[in-house]
Amino acid sequence: xxxxxxxxxxxxxxxxxxxxxxxxxxxxxxxxxxxxxxxxxxxxxxxxxxxxxxxxxxxxxxxxxxxxxxxxxxxxxxxxxxxxxxxxxxxxxxxxxxxxxxxxxxxxx
Amino acid sequence: xxxxxxxxxxxxxxxxxxxxxxxxxxxxxxxxxxxxxxxxxxxxxxxxxxxxxxxxxxxxxxxxxxxxxxxxxxxxxxxxxxxxxxxxxxxxxxxxxxxxxxxxxxxxxxx
Numbered sequence: 001x002x003x004x005x006x007x008x009x010x011x012x013x014x015x016x017x018x019x020x021x022x023x024x025x026x027x028x029x030x031x032x033x034x035x036x037x038x039x040x041x042x043x044x045x046x047x048x049x050x051x052x053x054x055x056x057x058x059x060x061x062x063x064x065x066x067x068x069x070x071x072x073x074x075x076x077x078x079x080x081x082x083x084x085x086x087x088x089x090x091x092x093x094x095x096x097x098x099x100x101x102x103x104x105x106x107x108x109x
Numbered sequence: 110x111x112x113x114x115x116x117x118x119x120x121x122x123x124x125x126x127x128x129x130x131x132x133x134x135x136x137x138x139x140x141x142x143x144x145x146x147x148x149x150x151x152x153x154x155x156x157x158x159x160x161x162x163x164x165x166x167x168x169x170x171x172x173x174x175x176x177x178x179x180x181x182x183x184x185x186x187x188x189x190x191x192x193x194x195x196x197x198x199x200x201x202x203x204x205x206x207x208x209x210x211x212x213x214x215x216x217x218x219x220x
Contacts, residue, residue: 034208043213043214044202045211088209090207095140095164096154096157096165097154097204098154099152100151101150101151101152102151102152
């Protein structure tokens with residue numbers, strides 16, 4: 001069965017410090033991995049996807065098939081990064097999209 | 110429309126009453142998902158539609174929950190005989206290609 005695990009419910013870091021949000025998945029096929037973000041009073045929105053291999057707002061995530069992980073990293077956290085982050089996995093467009101439990105990031109000044 | 114629209118934004122209902130939540134997807138998006146977001150519980154999958162059919166209903170918590178989609182467009186999530194534990198934010202999302210677009214959610218409070 002598809003499963004996405006985010007072990008940390010809350011990450012609290014100081015501004016300028018690195019931040020890493022962990023995500024592990026279980027799936028027998030070749031998954032698509034995503035990170036979604038929800039800022040206060042805003043809709044959940046896509047942050048980045050593994051197939052694009054892009055950096056968005058300074059965040060990057062690398063798919064590690066050996067460790068079945070897709071951790072999200074940013075070298076220097078900013079206060080505006082405070083939000084709820086969800087790791088998600090899908091087979092392909094139009095199929096089930098499974099989310100992890102979410103990690104709340106709090107960046108302190 | 111510009112995005113996924115959900116109505117109502119807020120719903121307060123008495124325990125035991127039925128509620129219906131509506132999702133208007135982005136035009137042309139064939140995949141539609143319902144999730145429940147509870148405090149401390151993250152994003153819980155309920156059901157998804159591919160067109161009008163629902164290949165996966167495994168997330169529906171009980172037989173009090175049902176959903177339908179007509180014309181490959183609007184979807185409604187119905188909760189019968191609501192209970193206090195049904196209180197949550199219900200999110201709808203639609204997907205075309207790989208990115209999912211979320212509505213603003215319906216906050217349901219059962220009193």
